[in-house]
Amino acid sequence: MTITVKSEAEMKQFGYNLGRLLKGGEVIELLGDVGAGKTTLTKGIARGLDVDDDVQSPSFTISRVYDARGGLALAHYDFYRLNDPGIMADELKETIDDERAITILEWSSVVEGVLPSDRLTILIEALSEDSRRLTINGLGEKSKQLEQGL
Numbered sequence: 434m435t436i437t438v439k440s441e442a443e444m445k446q447f448g449y450n451l452g453r454l455l456k457g458g459e460v461i462e463l464l465g466d467v468g469a470g471k472t473t474l475t476k477g478i479a480r481g482l483d484v485d486d487d488v489q490s491p492s493f494t495i496s497r498v499y500d501a502r503g504g505l506a507l508a509h510y511d512f513y514r515l516n517d518p519g520i521m522a523d524e525l526k527e528t529i530d531d532e533r534a535i536t537i538l539e540w541s542s543v544v545e546g547v548l549p550s551d552r553l554t555i556l557i558e559a560l561s562e563d564s565r566r567l568t569i570n571g572l573g574e575k576s577k578q579l580e581q582g583l
């Protein structure tokens with residue numbers, strides 16, 4: 434499915450709506466250029482998960498984990514600066530397999546090998562300074578259902 438958001442606030446609202454639907458165990462792969470809005474969308478998703486902490490871009494730390502509602506955790510990864518994932522790939526795999534964790538990925542091509550076939554991909558493309566087109570694709574049964582709930 435494809436939607437267009439016209440502002441940062443609308444992007445966060447979309448993220449909030451998505452975050453509300455999450456139950457744990459989901460993997461969301463965010464695609465798009467620098468400045469597309471991947472981290473901004475993640476902030477909205479975090480709100481939908483009742484994360485209290487300020488979500489910051491994990492580009493320097495590669496991963497950040499936040500406590501979320503109902504004992505869930507939001508794990509946010511950014512592999513932009515990583516050429517070789519090394520042991521990060523093992524850590525990521527554990528998180529993906531954790532039913533209490535929601536995994537959000539930016540620049541995930543370097544860890545393609547450990548990504549589950551069931552995941553939600555969201556491609557973000559800038560249409561203008563403030564407009565973004567989101568192309569949402571539920572790959573696999575669980576993610577298709579998630580997409581249909583949006």
Ligand code: ADP
Nearest residue numbers: 440441444467468469470471472473562563565
């Ligand atoms: P990425 O993580 O994809 O590199 P960021 O979310 O860090 O991108 O940055 C997106 C930038 O674009 C922010 O400065 C944000 O304010 C701006 N922006 C403008 N309009 C939008 C929109 N509709 N959705 C998301 N970000 C937007």
Ligand code: MG
Nearest residue numbers: 471472490539
């Ligand atoms: Mg980012």
